[in-house]
Amino acid sequence: MQTQTPITVTNSRYRLGDHLMAKAxxxxxxxxxxxxxxxxxxxxxxxxxxxxxxxxxxxxxxxxxxxxxxxxxxxxxxxxxxxxxxxxxxxxxxxxxxxxxxxxxxxxxxxxxxxxxxxxxxxxxxxxxxxxxxxxxxxxxxxxxxxxxxxxxxxxxxxxxxxxxxxxxxxxxxxxxxxxxxxxxxxxxxxxxxxxxxxxxxxxxxxxxxxxxxxxxxxxxxxxxxxxxxxxxxxxxxxxxxxxxxxxxxxxxxxxxxxxxxxxxxxxxxxxxxxxxxxxxxxxxxxxxxxxxxxxxxxxxxxxxxxxxxxxxxxxxxxxxxxxxxARELTALRTQTLTDTTVTLEATPQRFQPTHRQAEFKGQLDLTTTPAVVTLAVRAGAVNVTLTYDQARGELTLRRSDRSDARYAQVSGQPTALTFDLWLDTSSLEVFLNDGAVTFTERFYPQSQPHFELQSDQALSGHVQLFDLTQQAVTY
Incomplete structure (x- = not known):
């Protein structure tokens, strides 16, 4: 049987607030x-x-x-x-x-x-x-x-x-x-x-x-x-x-x-x-x-x-x-609505800034006009995750600044809208697209407060929401 002393956490810089982890x-x-x-x-x-x-x-x-x-x-x-x-x-x-x-x-x-x-x-x-x-x-x-x-x-x-x-x-x-x-x-x-x-x-x-x-x-x-x-x-x-x-x-x-x-x-x-x-x-x-x-x-x-x-x-x-x-219960994590607005996207990125490193960014974009290339990003200085949707090809591409290998997914059919729901928690990002038809799960390690960016190579209209989340939903 084990006789060692359990390890302890020495630095909380990447500790998640709302996800299950061990005490150490x-x-x-x-x-x-x-x-x-x-x-x-x-x-x-x-x-x-x-x-x-x-x-x-x-x-x-x-x-x-x-x-x-x-x-x-x-x-x-x-x-x-x-x-x-x-x-x-x-x-x-x-x-x-x-x-x-x-x-x-x-x-x-x-x-x-x-x-x-x-x-x-x-x-x-x-x-x-x-x-x-x-x-x-x-x-x-x-x-x-x-x-x-x-x-x-x-x-x-x-x-x-x-x-x-x-x-x-x-x-x-x-x-x-x-x-x-x-x-x-x-x-x-x-x-x-x-x-x-x-x-x-x-x-x-x-x-x-x-x-x-x-x-x-x-x-x-x-x-x-x-x-x-x-x-x-x-x-x-x-x-x-x-x-x-x-x-x-x-x-x-x-x-x-x-x-x-x-x-x-x-x-x-x-x-x-x-x-x-x-x-x-x-x-x-x-x-x-x-x-x-x-x-x-x-x-x-x-x-x-x-x-x-x-x-x-x-x-x-x-x-x-x-x-x-x-899970629908997760909406209970929301502590403050920071943004709830209609947007018009262009090639210049629009920035959405949460207060904490726990946040939810969600929205819906109208895709009924000219086929567009839409980019969603989470950035914190040189550390970033970018998700690009090429509507003409029906392809999603996710890239991370700390890895050379991208990840991909196909969007089936010809959807008239792109819905997204991004959940950020210190060193994690979970991405849900088109009512959960496509998901990406990522660990990434920003040193500073991240923000979200949204842009398109064609003018697109839509609606976005940004929520701060509770910073600690797990007790040890």
Whole structure:
């Protein structure tokens, strides 16, 4: 068991005000996103003894409103026989007024080779949602099935009818990524049913599908996952690992995800990975992700911490496309309306100045005249993020001053308006366009107070709003 002293934050220059972070140390994937006894709960992969990835714990926070978060004690600590080298990602489910966590135990073989490992699946439980006990008979699944490699992790559990089902991210013996399915009557004893979806090509669908999530949305089955090993394709799949989705129909009898469409990216930015969803009491599907990426430079590591989670987002479906919008509860973060006005855009940038480093800038631009090239920017001296929409090409391009690699997205159809909603929080920017049809998530690191700019190469009319946001919605 760990005997070190937890790391502390030495400089708050990049600390976020309104996003979930750990008190200090490293975090990555959100885990166990759920609603239990009046609170939303989010757990996350956490290393409290350093600002780099280490033996994974489960950090924990809860909220009554998806806006104001209270940090709770660490829920899971590695070091027991079932999770000797890490409590890896997993999910939560409520059963008989008890909150159960299902998670992956990580184990190294002891030869100092980080790729020489094995994994199993374990359970912990709580009656109060704060203090957790590991199940005495762990592991609940002791080893990967015979048709699998050692990649066997990240359980997502749900109930369907009288049975419980679990999917896991995995890799078949053919070295291709896939998602496999188990069934149980009690969460303790599990029967392997086989793969429900698998990659057909290494280059286009990857060698391992991490962090799977499966749910129904407007009559269709959505499989979210984060494939590793997809090769970049022109202006798509440009991150080291991707997060995206398939839409089809889960046939529980085969079992198989049938009629699934192509893999689509969920977010087009540099810093979005390992998403997980939950259902609100009023029936909305909410998603949250890790606001970073493995290859991203993280300057905050010098200050004793690294990583954050995105704002909660509402998921909707239009045909075979998912849309993400900021959860409606987030409007409670607004503290002051700074701008609410009609604008006419020209080639000279118009500047909009928030008071703090937490702000929301949103608007709608009329695109019914001559095709235009519109540029949205967040600037703080030499540090900037610029988003360009080329209406004639239907293409969005995002560039950052601290990176040479741009990110891209296509706007489908010929929209008559461009809507935008940008959320700034110290060292993060989340961009939602055209009612959530396109999103970009970014970490960037301004040294001074940023401002927004808006311009167009053609005269455009529109309406914009600028809000200051609360500077601290998370308590530790």
């Amino acid at each position: 140390g490293w975090i990555n994937d959100p885990n166990g996103f759920c609603y239990f006894k009046g609170y939303y709960h989010v757990f996350y992969q956490h290393y409290p003894y350093g600002a780099e990835w280490g033996p994974m714990h489960w950090g924990h926070a809860r909220s009554r409103d998806l806006v104001h978060w209270e940090t709770l004690p660490i829920a899971l600590t590695p070091g027991d026989p079932e999770d000797q080298d890490g409590c890896f990602s997993g999910s939560a489910i409520v059963k008989d007024d008890c909150l159960y966590l299902l998670y992956t135990g990580h184990h190294y073989y002891g030869d100092n080779d980080p790729d020489h490992f094995w994994q199993n699946q374990n359970m912990a439980y709580s009656t109060d949602g704060v203090h957790f006990t590991k199940y005495a008979q762990n592991p609940v699944i002791a080893q990967a099935p015979a048709d699998n490699t050692q990649h066997f992790r990240d359980p997502k559990v749900w109930q369907h009818g009288d049975a419980y089902y679990m999917i896991l991210g995995s890799q078949g013996q053919d070295q291709l990524g896939r998602v496999i399915l188990y069934r149980s009557s009690d969460l303790k004893h599990w029967t392997y049913l086989g793969p429900i979806a698998q990659a057909t090509n290494l280059q286009t669908e990857g060698y391992m599908w991490e962090c799977p999530d499966l749910f129904e949305l407007d009559g269709q089955t959505v499989l979210l996952t984060s494939p590793q090993g997809i090769q970049a394709e022109a202006k798509r799949f440009l991150n080291l690992n991707q997060t995206g989705y398939f839409i089809g129909e889960l046939d529980y009898q085969q079992p198989q995800l049938v009629d699934r469409g192509a893999f689509s990216e969920l977010d087009h930015g540099h810093d979005f990975y390992a998403s997980q969803t939950t259902l609100t009491p009023d029936g909305r599907r909410i998603v949250i992700g890790w606001m970073a990426m493995w290859e991203s430079v993280m300057p905050e590591q010098a200050d004793g911490w690294a990583g954050a989670l995105t704002f909660p987002r509402e998921l909707t479906r239009v045909g075979k496309q998912l849309r993400m919008k900021p």
